[in-house]
Amino acid sequence: MQEVFLKDYKKPDFLIPEVELTFEIDEKLTHVYSKLKVIPQSQNENLELKGEGLDLVSIQLNGGDCEFTKTKDGLSVSVPTTEFILEIQNTIKPAENFSCEGVYKSGNILCTQNEPEGFRRITYFLDRPDIMSSFKTTLKGSKTQYPYLLSNGNLVDKREEGENHIWVWEDPFPKPCYLFALVAGDLAVIKDTFTTQSGREVLLELYVDHGNEDKTTQAMESLKNSMKWDEQRFRLEYDLDRYMIVAVDSFNMGAMENKGLNIFNSHYVLAKPETATDTDFKNIEAVIGHEYFHNWTGNRVTCRDWFQLTLKEGLTVFRDQEFSSDLGSRTVKRIQDVDTLKNHQFPEDASSLSHPIKPKSYVEMNNFYTATVYEKGAEVIRMIHTLIGEEHFQQGMDLYFQRHDGQAVTTEDFVQAMSDASGQDLEHFKAWYDQSGTPEINITTQFDAAKNEFTLHFEQVVTTHNAQYDCLYMPFHLSLLDEKGKELLSFEQQKFILNQKHQKLVLKDVSSQPVPVFNCHFSAPVIVNYDYSTPEKLHIVKYAEDYYSVYNMMQILYLDQIKSLMKQFTVNGEVNILPDLITAFQSVMENKNIDNELKALILSLPSERIIFENIELYDAPVVDKALEFLAKNIGSHFGTYMDKWIQQTEFSSEYSLNQADIGKRALKNTYFTFLAANKESQNLQKIYDSFKNATNMTEELSAFKVLVKTENEYCKTVKDEFYSKWKSDNLVFQKWVQAQAQADYCDIDLLKHIESLPEFDTKVPNHIRALYAGFITNLSRMCDGDKETYAFLANKILEIDKFNSQIAAGLAKKLNIVKKMPSLGKDYLIQEMQNMTREKSLSNDLREILDKNLKSIV
Template sequence: MTINNKPEVKYRQDYQPPAFIIDQVDLTFDLAEENTVVTAKMVIRRNPNSNQSSAPLVLDGRQLKLESASLDGRALSPADYQVDEESLTIALVPDVFDLQIVTRINPRANTALEGLYLSSGNFCTQCEAEGFRKITYYLDRPDVLSRFRTTIRADRRYPILLSNGNLIDHGELADGRHFATWEDPFKKPCYLFALVAGDLVEIRDNFTTMSGRNVSLHIYVEARNCHKCAHAMRSLEKAMRWDEETYGLEYDLDRYMIVAVDDFNMGAMENKGLNIFNSKYVLAEPETATDADFQAIEGVIAHEYFHNWTGDRVTCRDWFQLSLKEGLTVFRDQEFSASVIGRAVKRIEDVRILRNAQFPEDRGPLAHPVRPDSYVEINNFYTVTVYNKGAEVIRMIQTLIGPEFFRRGLRLYLERHDGQAATIEDFVAAMAEVSGRDFSQFCRWYSQAGTPELRVRTDYDSEDKTFTVNLRQFCPPTPGQEKKEPFLIPVVVGLLDRKGQSLPLQLAGESEPAVGDSLVLECTAAESSFQFINLSREPVLSCLRNFSAPVILDIDCSDA
């Protein structure tokens, strides 16, 4: 017998819509540290957009003990389904049906910190990217969006019981335990599900939205940390106001909750309405925290809040589109932080991360595009390329079309795909529609790995009073991509006199100078030339202003 242990490679080109849709799921958790029972009641139907009209129902599941399953109220026998280490398969199902699954799990033994686990004696979840399958059998993929209602039953030693959405019921149980029921009115994929139960204290405040709604804000921490949350709360309120003022995006639930835990394998997680953070991104006190600590908390709090729209209300179709939510939201949190600490200071900080972490990744054996074409393990793609270079790609779009068109494009994207799982093409299409631009060549930033090198040389003609800027781009080979097509590189330039004063920017063929002291040159070929006119003296070129593209600049800095 031959055992094939070769890991399965997933390819973006193989994407197929799910064969089934789960419209509603009611979850009941009977919590116990080593013996939690999860009951999942699901309303399921075949997906009319799938070509798998007679496919069996295959639900993802890992490290679960199946207690029972019933379909439309009829108990299923082992002959009706097949269970293996990765899935539960039911061969014969109608087009529309109710399915109830009861599973048993051991949170204490879950040291991978995926699914439901214990952190310092508190129950906690982490479901991105594929952790929900360790809670119950489900279609664990981001393009299956469902409405969740969650009931948590637990001993009184866990006084705080939290999940996504709004609290609709709570009370005592006959056996001395208590319960809480939460309902999220917005559809979401299961990777955004969250549950927390434990002995925590609550820090509370309120926020009034731009439409006049009152939102209660809650931060939950261990009692010993309750005095360290003031900065996190202020940061949340600032982020909420900034998103309203900048993009017109208002929070949509009655409450917003943050939980800080010590054992968390990501910095923070944007679960709808119930963000879970590593404690270091929430807790700070003036006596011991540095300016960098306060800034990091402010940025991460904002990042997870901004995901409410760019990640939660509109999510990604598949994990190949990860930068759609992460790159876009990193860009948004960078812009927020720039408004707080200063645009120049923040830009220097962001570029330093690119040059010190992302550029080396592009040069190494693990170089990959912002949107990869294949993966074996999706958790390996939570990288500075997907996040930070992905944010630079978003920034270049704004540079090309301008902030106002960018705001319009973002609003169009969110309105058009609200409650959906979208793709990078959907986002770019919205930007193209509002601006009238063709982004076909620009999208190579998503598909090609590597850091382009941009060589800049200039030539001044004193007789014609012209100044020519010659640009040459080249991107070195990366694994799997030996030859690269030219990128569309937005190169923001200015011209200065010897006293550092800005000079008019008039390109050959233009009837008058451009407005402002900067101009975007679009380098679209391997070699491009741009000629400025009406310059009585040789200017000094100020090139790649605001680091307008993630490139390595080679410029002749000799004194002319």
């Protein structure tokens, strides 16, 4: 395995301003003709082109013969030091390609995925993002098999040639080859238009499998909303005449922002109320937005090299978060985003896979599409926004495009534009780009009643990897509550910045001992350590005006309770629930100022993953017992209230994605999880009725999940009913698979049974994720030490690695839970991972992850 380092970056010796590609499309054997205009930038007479799995047919330089040698990763061509034309002909075999990179087959269509390094599987090229070219693409294929032949840019010609037809595309905007795309197939198309702020009409097209036309309303609406929002908030207008989105079933990631031709995992396009949940609808809005926003942040200005990935991803995630916040509930969105960060990024940053948002080296770039680069990257952009404010941020964006449109740049270029536009010095702030691990802030306070002073001491516990700074620079918002719960000082007034290792803040005119609330709105992605008393925690839950802080404190109270129950269970003493927790729960439940959607979030129990991160050792049976005891207790305390609320609430049968309806459905679901905990027939019956009578997938699936999670009298019935109703709907079938993979009773037999079903396709990434990733994240099953299960999973990952190394590595990443597993299971799993590394044909992707996992524990 060869490691690539950021410090070794060198400007390219050649530029390729113009690329002409011609494809003779056939799934068995596709011919690729590539004509490159190359401009040397140095005296280098060897042009090293990348190529993987290609069959070379011919190569010509300036129309004549040329000298070349095949290298282990492509071709080395002898070239002149003045401008020349290189023509290459090669073949590829899309139908035999299951990697979901390059040109491959998904269902009956051919499509591409080229980020980060898939283009080298199409033809020999300088496959690096700082080579920006204008592309002209000619696609030739059978009129019947491939009625649509799509590529980037504008369609400039369309003609027939016997059984075949030819579509010619021109993209006037220079782009790196990772943004190249083609799609060929028989699809249904839904059309619409959007008129930009300058009055240009853009054709919008959504391509889906025949029969799915009725599931595209949300995607099309979201696209139009994205285009409008980017004009209003960021003053950014779409640049081509046409914008196309194609939904495919086999896709390694969520979606891909290829210029003018986005390719999406069908999960993020297809939705109608009967088959998709509220969350699915919201995710479609967010992902459609995300890929659209890339048109400027990613495509017009792209990354100089892959170490800069967060330049486009952190910024674009921030933009899609803002888009969803402006269209829906900002508070709910903020809590959900922080929750995602804490469930995925914090664990990554606490593991052997921890890396800065701008990594310094990699073996396999595919492994760096991480929560750190994306989600922590977005938090870093959010901090810049908080520090300089919306107006300066927008001026910074303007300046960034003014300076860098059409270029491949670095994160420093972005921060510099923000700094220049706002006049704020962000030198110290830049340390966030090199730092890894979640920073911790230790805080102590003193109240001086004689002086009416409240003093706070902050200590940053962080490794900066920066010789100049021993700590980070961050906005750290805080507020103070008096004994009546009134806000004495709000974070809006107190725009406090942490920028020293040890820092002191003295607040005057504080007449009585206050309760401080730290990191309001999660202003910085850090862990706060402060020794709150339980009454203080309760005080925050009751009175804090920042609902993120209410949510956060409720999670802390839950975790306190779970830890205390686990202790009580192991010593076999009397088991009790903290009265303060019950009071806190009640105060939120009865608080009329908190809307239902927010309430559902605040009252939900912490996820298994959050519990995992907050305890030393994941003793699965004890965690399960504690969680069950807690849910049961809350259920019996407030069962009557919850029941009454569900009875009295009107759930409209007409589905709508408005705030009020989403809130009602969400809260009902949260209450169901508590009501189901005691497994009383009467409660289960009500949940089953809700499942049977549901007219939308949100209600149907939430009741289904509650009933299928544990073994109970309805478990088998709902499993069978849901299956026979939905097995032919691929996306809903995946929900059915995942719910079982995450059930308390899931075992190898069940996994094998699901694998054997005719609907299950062992090569489709979404199916693999639903079943195996679903199971690996089922901590109560993964941590119970069953040797056979680990052997089964190890074999599965190796099997997958043979055709899709990216997905195999993704599964292996999740095995980093091994560090907190009880000893027996831990030993078995380590053994399996070691056995896997002995496999000779292991991919780079998988080997890098396994090595890192093992390095941290052995």
